[in-house]
Amino acid sequence: MKKIIYFVAIILLVSCKEEQPLATLKSKDNLGFVADSAMVVSAKEEASSIGLFILQQGGNAFDAMVATEMALAVSYPFAGNLGGGGFMVYRKADGEIGSLDYRERAPYLATKTMYQDKDGNVQPEKSMFGALAVGVPGTVAGIFATHEKFGSLPMEEILKPVIALAQKGFVVTEKQNNTLARYREQFLQENKDTILFAKSYNSGDTIKNPQLANTLERIVQNGKDEFYGGETGKKLVAYLQERGGIMSMEDLKEYQTHWRDPIEVKYNDLKIISMPPPSSGGIVLGQILKMLESYPLDEFGHNSLKSIQVLTEAERRAYADRSFYLGDPEFFDIPVETLLSDEYVSGRMDNFSFEQATPSSSISYGEIPGYESDETTHYSIVDQFGNAIAVTTTLNGAYGSKMFIEELGFFLNNEMDDFSSKPGVPNMFGLIGAEANAIAPGKKMLSSMTPTIVEKNGEFYMSLGSPGGSTIITSVLQTILNVEEFGMSMQEAVDAPRFHHQWLPDEILFEPRAFEAQILDSLTQKGYNINEGESRIIGKVDAIKVLPDGRLEGGADKRGDDSAKGY
Numbered sequence: 001m002k003k004i005i006y007f008v009a010i011i012l013l014v015s016c017k018e019e020q021p022l023a024t025l026k027s028k029d030n031l032g033f034v035a036d037s038a039m040v041v042s043a044k045e046e047a048s049s050i051g052l053f054i055l056q057q058g059g060n061a062f063d064a065m066v067a068t069e070m071a072l073a074v075s076y077p078f079a080g081n082l083g084g085g086g087f088m089v090y091r092k093a094d095g096e097i098g099s100l101d102y103r104e105r106a107p108y109l110a111t112k113t114m115y116q117d118k119d120g121n122v123q124p125e126k127s128m129f130g131a132l133a134v135g136v137p138g139t140v141a142g143i144f145a146t147h148e149k150f151g152s153l154p155m156e157e158i159l160k161p162v163i164a165l166a167q168k169g170f171v172v173t174e175k176q177n178n179t180l181a182r183y184r185e186q187f188l189q190e191n192k193d194t195i196l197f198a199k200s201y202n203s204g205d206t207i208k209n210p211q212l213a214n215t216l217e218r219i220v221q222n223g224k225d226e227f228y229g230g231e232t233g234k235k236l237v238a239y240l241q242e243r244g245g246i247m248s249m250e251d252l253k254e255y256q257t258h259w260r261d262p263i264e265v266k267y268n269d270l271k272i273i274s275m276p277p278p279s280s281g282g283i284v285l286g287q288i289l290k291m292l293e294s295y296p297l298d299e300f301g302h303n304s305l306k307s308i309q310v311l312t313e314a315e316r317r318a319y320a321d322r323s324f325y326l327g328d329p330e331f332f333d334i335p336v337e338t339l340l341s342d343e344y345v346s347g348r349m350d351n352f353s354f355e356q357a358t359p360s361s362s363i364s365y366g367e368i369p370g371y372e373s374d375e376t377t378h379y380s381i382v383d384q385f386g387n388a389i390a391v392t393t394t395l396n397g398a399y400g401s402k403m404f405i406e407e408l409g410f411f412l413n414n415e416m417d418d419f420s421s422k423p424g425v426p427n428m429f430g431l432i433g434a435e436a437n438a439i440a441p442g443k444k445m446l447s448s449m450t451p452t453i454v455e456k457n458g459e460f461y462m463s464l465g466s467p468g469g470s471t472i473i474t475s476v477l478q479t480i481l482n483v484e485e486f487g488m489s490m491q492e493a494v495d496a497p498r499f500h501h502q503w504l505p506d507e508i509l510f511e512p513r514a515f516e517a518q519i520l521d522s523l524t525q526k527g528y529n530i531n532e533g534e535s536r537i538i539g540k541v542d543a544i545k546v547l548p549d550g551r552l553e554g555g556a557d558k559r560g561d562d563s564a565k566g567y
């Protein structure tokens with residue numbers, strides 16, 4: 001009976017509308033959802049509600065991280081996961097900052113050329129699909145590391161509403177239904193059978209995942225070792241090895257998270273605190289901001305010709321550095337200080353002119369194909385005690401490798417594709433890499449995930465991040481600039497149209513039908529290659545900002561089903 005009452009409470013909680021419809025939320029200042037004390041913004045209403053519920057039970061932002069991460073795994077299998085990995089940046093109420101790396105890593109039997117044929121040609125499908133594409137998952141280790149260091153509620157209490165959600169089911173939104181339909185054929189192909197998510201659903205249907213509920217219950221009972229050595233781990237390894245995979249129990253048992261010092265960069269009166277390697281996010285974001293600082297962007301105007309040019313040129317140069325210098329710091333010496341030094345960064349824009357585009361070929365070389373759509377997911381949490389976190393988590397591609405372990409109830413990542421399979425050959429995001437990001441046993445693959453905390457005048461100001469592969473960094477960048485330079489509210493900053501350049505391919509990707517034709521014509525005349533043809537969104541930012549009166553404003557990206565909840 002107690003269990004039934006609990007389920008009802010959770011379902012009511014998940015479906016109740018603390019969040020008003022956007023149209024009625026907007027004040028004359030175009031604010032997003034506003035709360036007095038605490039907030040969770042994530043890709044799915046159920047996950048934001050469960051995160052908020054944990055805060056309302058007296059939990060802190062780190063307890064809510066565990067709950068939100070797992071609730072996304074249940075209700076947003078597109079990117080929420082147990083079979084993937086991620087990064088968290090935090091700022092505690094007392095000003096202490098840090099970051100957690102729970103990125104996947106290469107199995108011990110991985111080799112530098114494992115995705116090349118005998119003639120040295122890269123076989124891209126091998127790093128994107130099937131058992132060889134799967135990196136050793138870090139997510140379960142990530143939630144336990146967070147909980148051990150900062151958690152205040154028992155794990156059992158935190159995961160109770162998540163397990164209830166998996167048992168009772170989540171409601172399929174229209175956008176989710178479209179995505180599931182788009183990937184159905186691939187699910188059937190990769191799993192050689194039907195799976196829970198390959199069934200035909202309609203929006204409004206409920207999907208229950210009792211197998212995932214069972215997995216989570218065993219994790220509550222047995223702790224982290226359930227995944228990294230217990231029944232769940234054994235089933236995971238057996239599943240992969242039956243399908244030609246190379247992951248072993250040793251890989252799981254020896255998986256490690258890392259607490260790392262975040263990247264800190266000053267921009268005007270802001271301090272940007274973001275993810276260090278093995279994510280490129282913090283360094284690339286920091287380099288771009290430093291290159292931009294001397295330009296009067298506020299005078300140029302939001303998405304004006306000059307603003308687009310100067311952002312594009314800074315992005316081009318920073319992404320070129322990313323390709324050569326960045327990888328797993330445990331395996332490769334990264335010149336972090338030099339890459340972010342005033343001396344180095346100030347010289348990078350010397351050859352830029354507003355008259356003419358700088359061709360990427362003059363910075364480096366390469367012929368690169370296109371991009372993929374947005375994957376990964378980000379959530380931001382601020383608790384009633386003043387702690388703030390920014391967390392980005394991923395399976396890499398949409399639903400990862402598409403391989404779903406039916407008896408465990410979760411998808412597996414295809415994060416191995418984030419390595420450079422061969423120097424100069426692009427991955428699924430069109431990103432190329434060099435030795436720094438070559439495959440090696442036990443190494444973590446380079447990421448673009450950019451969970452970011454912003455301080456203003458020494459106080460917590462914003463928490464933000466985004467999915468979107470290579471476009472994550474530029475989405476976070478534009479959101480910060482929209483607030484700082486163009487005076488937007490958090491919601492406006494998140495919703496504003498975005499563009500992206502990543503050095504190679506040498507083109508500016510624009511969100512379709514969102515930019516003035518005259519500006520695009522002027523850019524073409526100056527030698528920029530414009531790509532507005534692919535009907536896609538760039539990033540899906542979820543963010544929280546402190547208002548002048550101390551309340552919190554959420555920015556839940558209108559591009560998805562994203563949801564801000566708070567009290």
Ligand code: GLY
Binds near residue numbers: 396
């Ligand atoms: N898998 C996308 C990233 O880590 O950048």
